[in-house]
Amino acid sequence: MSPIDLPRLRLGPRDVAAGFLHLIFPTPCEMCRSPLDLGRKSALCGRCWDALERMPKQGCWRCGWPFPDEAAARGVERPLCARCREARDVFEVARAPLRYREGGIARQAILLCKHGGRLGLLRHLAHLLAEEAPAYLAIREWDALIPVPLHWVRRWRRGFNQAELLARAVGRRHGLPMLPRALIRVRPTPPQQGDAEARRRNVRDAFRTRQPEEVTGKRLLLVDDVFTTGATANACATALSHAGAAGLGVLTLARVE
Ligand SMILES: [Zn+2]
Ligand SMILES: [Zn+2]
Secondary structure (H helix, E strand, C coil): CCCCCCCCCCCHHHHHHHHHHHHHHCCCCCCCEEEEECCCCCCCHHHHHHCCCCCCCCCCCCCCCCCCCCHHHHCCCCCCCCHHHHCCCCEEEEEEEEEECCCHHHHHHHHHHHHCCCCHHHHHHHHHHCCCCHHHCCCHHEEEEEEEECCCHHHHHHHHCHHHHHHHHHHHHCCCCCCCCCCCEEECCCCCCCCCHHHHHHHCCCEECCCHHHHHCCEEEEEEEEEEHHHHHHHHHHHHCCCCCCCCEEEEEEEEE
């Protein structure tokens, strides 16, 4: 007679202890501080996660910006927004899944990651970027990912470069190499502020390629947390283009309204 298979009891003492701890000190959601369900892996509760503001998938052919009137874009093969008709961008396309607006939850989450050092939250947002990027651009058309570099002093102070974490998650998910040292920030620039012209001046000649042969002939996707006027992306793209990059695109977590 074969022995009877008893179902294994899966709860160990660690799980019981974790359950008790959760009852007394439930982990709060990083945004709204309401207690998370036991076993929830994300740093945000379901409600905050669903409230992250999304970019529509259709919009300006270059920067993805939504058209106020969809009819205006209809029938045009590559419709451009007002910004892109004026700007002389070095990159071909820029896309972001999230909208970054004053008082918005996506903005709050990104600021918490960057200045509050919430690496757990940043990892979840990186996962979102990796999962959703293909809905916004043809991710496999690119040869490698380049995170927008911080100056070494700022990176050392912050302890991490958020762009590198984002690029790593996208690279892993889609089998693309990340080149974290291809581009360097050669001077410490003050945080970007002001209008497009002030931002362009602030980052002019701030980036250099370290080993041009690493990027020559490649289609490169720059990765960063936020796209505002495109000044930083264009400064990076200019340096990479001088080194012989065959194509340049930009993927950011969020786009400023
Ligand atoms: Zn919440
Ligand atoms: Zn545009």
